[in-house]
Amino acid sequence: MIAQATEDLAPEDGVYVQYRLDGSLFNLRRLQARTKTQERLIRDLLFADDAALVAHTEQALQRITSCFAETSSLFGLEVRLKKTEVLHQPAPHDMYIQPHISINNTGLKATQQFTYLGSIIS
Structure with missing residues (x-):
């Protein structure tokens, strides 16, 4: 279902994560190298019956959310x-602006902290 929901999205609709498979996991200096690094486009994080959709911009998140909702109904x-909430994390030193994401013209609740499996994301 997720593959079908995201097949027509643009490459900028999501978050690129850069990583290496060799060396220490938490050695961030190694990610600065131009060789041996890989990049992966992430649009969703799945766990059991929950999904987290991720994007860099509000417009991209709206596109991903709309595609996800439409494909879900199919x-x-x-x-x-x-139960669906929107968590916006601005870049350091940027002002917080509440996002306006909707599904079928119903606005989703914006929150500044989210509790999941005993962990708090803020």
């Missing part, structure tokens, strides 16, 4: 709007 699934 598969007979429903996005629970009351």
